[in-house]
Each structure stands twice: as C-alpha cells, then as structure tokens.
Amino acid sequence: MNERGIVCHLGSAAVVTLKKKSMNRQTKLGGTFTLPGTSLNLYRMGYGAMQLAGPGVWGLPANIDEAVAVLRDAVAAGVNHIDTSDFYGPSVTNQLIKQVLHPYPDDLVIVTKVGYRRGSAKSWLPALSRHELIQAVEGNLRNLGLDVLDVVNLRVGGNTGPTEGSIEEPMNVLAELKSRGLIRHLGVSNVTPQQFTEAQKISPIVCVQNFYNLANRHDDEFIDELAKLNMPYVPFFPLGGFTPLQSSVLDSVAASLQAKPMQVAVAWLLQRSPNILLIPGTSSVAHLRENLAAATMELPSGAIEQLDEIVKGSSASVSSRASH
Numbered sequence: 139m140n141e142r143g144i145v146c147h148l149g150s151a152a153v154v155t156l157k158k159k160s161m162n163r164q165t166k167l168g169g170t171f172t173l174p175g176t177s178l179n180l181y182r183m184g185y186g187a188m189q190l191a192g193p194g195v196w197g198l199p200a201n202i203d204e205a206v207a208v209l210r211d212a213v214a215a216g217v218n219h220i221d222t223s224d225f226y227g228p229s230v231t232n233q234l235i236k237q238v239l240h241p242y243p244d245d246l247v248i249v250t251k252v253g254y255r256r257g258s259a260k261s262w263l264p265a266l267s268r269h270e271l272i273q274a275v276e277g278n279l280r281n282l283g284l285d286v287l288d289v290v291n292l293r294v295g296g297n298t299g300p301t302e303g304s305i306e307e308p309m310n311v312l313a314e315l316k317s318r319g320l321i322r323h324l325g326v327s328n329v330t331p332q333q334f335t336e337a338q339k340i341s342p343i344v345c346v347q348n349f350y351n352l353a354n355r356h357d358d359e360f361i362d363e364l365a366k367l368n369m370p371y372v373p374f375f376p377l378g379g380f381t382p383l384q385s386s387v388l389d390s391v392a393a394s395l396q397a398k399p400m401q402v403a404v405a406w407l408l409q410r411s412p413n414i415l416l417i418p419g420t421s422s423v424a425h426l427r428e429n430l431a432a433a434t435m436e437l438p439s440g441a442i443e444q445l446d447e448i449v450k451g452s453s454a455s456v457s458s459r460a461s462h
Contacts (some may be wrong), residue, residue, distance in 0.1 A: 144271040163399075165436065166433065167181035167182060167183040167215070167216055167217065167430065167433050168181065168182030168183045168408045168416070168433040169181070169412075170182065171332075171412070171413065171415055173289070173323065173344040173345060173370060173453070174342075174344055174367070174368050174369060174370075175323075175342050175344065176322075176323055176344055177347050178244075178247050178288065178289075178323070178344075180218060180219040180247055180370075180415060181216060181218055181219060182219060182408060182414070182415050182416060182433070183217065183326075183404075183408075183416055183429070183430055183433045184217055184218075184219030184220060184221060184372075184416060184417040185208075185212045185220050185221070185417060185418070185419070185426070186220075186222075186374070186417035186418060186419035187209075187220055187221060187222040187226065187231040187235060187419065188221075188222075188223075188226050188419045189419040189420055189421045190205045190208065190209070190226070190230070190231045190232065190234055190419075190421055191226050191227040191230045191231050192230070194260040195226050195227065195260075196227065196228075196256070197227065197230065197444045198230060198261045199230075199421055200421075201421070204421060204422065204423060205234060205421055206234075206238050207209060207423050207425050208420065208421060208422070208423055209234070209235065209238045209239060210238065211426055211427070212341060212426060212430075213239060213243060213246065214306055215427075215430050216240060217430070218243070218245045218247060218418075219249065219415065219417065220235065220246065220247070220248050220249070221250075221251075221347075221372070221417040221419075222235060222248060222249070222250050223250050223251045223252070223254075223278070223280075223293075224252075224274060224277040224278045224281055225251065225254050225255055225256050225262075225274075227421045228255070228256045229277065229281050230275075232250075232278060232281035232282050233281050235248070235282060236281060236282050236283040238327070240282075240283045243318065246445065247288045247289065248282060248284075248287070248288055248289075249288065249290075249291065249325070250278045250282070250287055250289070250290055250291070251290065251291040251292070251293045251294065251327055252265070252271055252275060252278070252290060252291075252293065253265060253266055253271070253274075253291075253292050253293035253294055253308065253327070253345070254275035254293055255270065255274070258456050259270075260387070262297070262430055264294075266294065266307070266308045268311050269313075270313045271308055271312060272311070272315065273280050274318055275287065275290065275312075275315050276320075277320065278290070279320065281394075286320060286321065286322055287320065287321050287322065288322050288323065289321075289322065289323045289324070289325055289344060290312060290315075290323075290324055290325070291324075291325040291326060291345070291347050291382050292305065292308055292309060292312055292324065292325070292327065292337070293325050293327040293328055293347075294308070294326070294327070294328055294329060294333070295327075295328035295329065296328075298349075299349060299356070300328050300329050300330045300333065300348070300420050300438050302330065302332075303333075304333075304336065304427055305326070305329070305337060306336060306340065309324075309326075309336070309337050309340045309341065310340060312324055312341070313340050313341040314412050316341060323342070323344040324337075324341050324342070324343060324344065325343055325345035325346065325347060325372075326343055326345075326346055326347070327346070327347040327348065327374070328347070328348060328349070329346065329348065331360050331363065334346055334360075334364075343369070344369075344370070345369070345370045345371075345372055345410050345415070346360075346364060346369060346370070346371050346372065347371075347372040347373075347374055348360070348371070348373065348374065349371075349373070349374055349375055350371070350373035350374075350375050350376070350389065351373055351375060351377065351378060351383060351403065351407070352383060352385075352403050352406055352407070352445060352448055353378070353383055353385065353448055353449060354375075354447070354449075355428040355449045357371070361410070361411050361413070361414065362411070364413055365411050365412065365413040368413065369413060370413050370414070370415045371411070371413055371414050371415070372414075372415045372416070372417060373407060373416065373417075374417070376403070376404065376407055376416050376417070376418050377403055377404070377418050378418065383399070383400070383403055385399075385448050387444055387445065387447060387448050388402060388403065388445065388448065390444070391437075391441045391444050391445060394441070395435070395437070395441065397432070397435065398428055400418075400425075400428065400429070400432075401428055401429070401431065401432035401435060402435070402437065402441070402445070403434035404416060404418060404429055404431070404432035404433070404435075405432045405433075405436070405437050406437060406442065408432075408433060409436070409437055409442065
C-alpha cells in the first residue's frame with residue numbers, strides 16, 4: 139500500500155489540526171521519565187501503533203475512521219510516546235501516523251524499530267544485514283515524513299524471546315547511521331542482558347524493549363538492574379499481544395476494584411518499577427481511554443500480592459503468547 143493509497147482511504151478524516159502547545163491532560167499518564175543522556179521527557183503511558191494495521195498486522199485497518207480517532211485521542215490526551223515500525227502493515231501504520239499527526243506536536247517522540255521485514259503469507263523474517271537495515275531506516279524516515287528519527291530500536295532474537303549471540307554487526311550499522319544524522323538515539327529490543335551490555339559499548343542506549351507482562355516475568359531481574367542504571371524498560375505486549383492475558387485471579391482482582399482486567403494489568407506494570415514505560419496498543423478509542431485511565435489507578439498491596447501469584451501458576455489459568 140503506497141502513501142497515496144493511504145490518503146485516498148483516509149479521506150476527510152486525515153485533515154487534523156493538533157495544537158503544538160501543551161494540551162489539557164485528562165490524566166497524569168503515570169508520570170514522566172527522561173530517556174538517559176537526552177532531553178526527551180516521556181509520559182510513562184505511551185501508545186503502540188501495531189494494531190492500527192489490518193489483521194495479522196497486514197494491510198489497512200478494518201475501520202480507518204476509528205484508527206484515525208485513536209491517534210487523535212491519544213495525542214489529545216497528552217501521550218507523547220508512540221511506538222511503531224515500518225514492518226507494521228508493512229508501512230501502513232507509519233503512513234497513517236504521518237497523515238493524521240504530521241506536522242507533529244513539538245513534544246511527540248516517535249520510536250520505531252528495525253531488524254525484521256515482512257515476507258509472503260504475512261510472515262516475519264529477520265532483516266539484519268547492512269543493506270536491509272539501511273533500507274529500513276530510510277523507509278521509516280520516508281513513511282513518517284521525517285529527516286531524522288528520534289529513537290530506533292534494533293529488534294533481534296526470535297519469535298518468542300531473545301536468542302544468544304553477538305549483535306555487534308547490526309549495532310555498528312545503526313551507530314553509523316546515527317553518526318550520519320539519520321538517527322538521534324538508539325535502543326534495543328528482544329535482547330539478553332549480555333546483548334544490552336554489548337550494545338552499550340558500541341553506542342549509548344536509551345531504552346530496552348522486551349516481552350514482559352503480568353504473566354510473563356522472565357525479565358524481573360533485568361528490569362531491576364536497568365532501574366539502577368536509570369534505563370527505561372518498555373514491555374512489548376504488556377497486555378498479552380495477539381492472545382490477551384486471561385486469568386481468574388486477574389478477573390477477581392479487577393472485579394474487587396470495579397475495574398477492567400486489562401486496566402489492572404496496566405496499573406500493575408506502572409507500579410512494578412518506576413523505569414517501566416508502557417505502549418499498550420489498540421485500534422479502539424474505547425479501549426485506548428480505558429488504558430489511559432488505568433494510569434491513575436493505585437493498586438492496594440493486597441491486590442498486588444494476589445497478582446504476583448499469577449506467575450507462580452497458583453489458582454490461575456493464564457494465557458499469553460509472544461510474537462512480533
């Protein structure tokens with residue numbers, strides 16, 4: 139789908155006026171966090187754009203008007219951290235973001251990622267060669283309408299988590315593109331602690347984006363170590379991704395707090411550690427507003443103790459699956 143195709147499908151909904159001055163925030167969005175070594179001050183509640191594409195993260199969204207409204211509402215609510223990638227769609231989410239939000243608000247930080255590409259049958263394929271990485275950065279720049287990308291995450295590893303091995307070669311390519319002025323800051327995604335350390339030796343890293351949520355807590359120790367470095371940890375699939383979190387414990391806690399289960403899952407993450415930044419995705423305005431409202435929730439200690447039992451598997455039926 140080329141840019142002209144996106145514009146045609148958007149129609150009048152693409153005409154959006156966004157004030158560049160600070161808007162009246164309805165929520166405090168979990169407070170703020172400044173990316174290390176930068177002046178980028180992000181609200182902890184961001185937005186992940188993956189679900190703006192069609193089924194399987196492929197093609198146009200089923201409801202263009204709703205997708206446009208989600209982006210407009212997120213920014214109007216104060217969200218200043220949007221996570222995206224040119225392999226969503228592919229190119230659909232970036233073109234949609236550009237058509238709806240460009241020229242971008244002064245404080246909006248768009249974080250994108252490279253390291254994968256889409257193949258036939260909507261497949262996800264590693265794309266870590268020098269040529270592929272350069273193409274990916276150029277594609278993100280073009281489809282977002284930017285001259286320089288704020289933050290680019292190097293996405294490595296497998297479908298369900300990190301894989302061991304050096305990431306020096308692709309990191310060197312991105313560091314070169316950064317030195318050429320195409321990228322301001324670099325992050326890493328789907329990495330082990332050792333790979334994070336390796337990346338830091340090549341170029342300053344401003345964020346780590348790994349699979350983590352209430353039911354998938356393999357990175358607990360890693361998060362705590364990053365917190366000591368004042369390094370933000372951004373969970374992808376914070377609500378379970380393609381297979382949303384399902385737990386009788388989560389449902390029970392939510393009912394006791396008169397909240398939705400996914401709101402409780404969001405609130406738990408924000409309370410888990412101050413260096414956690416969230417990018418829950420949705421293609422629904424109603425769900426977006428529920429997610430943002432969760433940033434104002436404070437879970438009582440008893441609720442947190444119950445939720446911590448989920449990962450231990452006691453009296454809970456949990457389902458969550460990683461993908462891209």
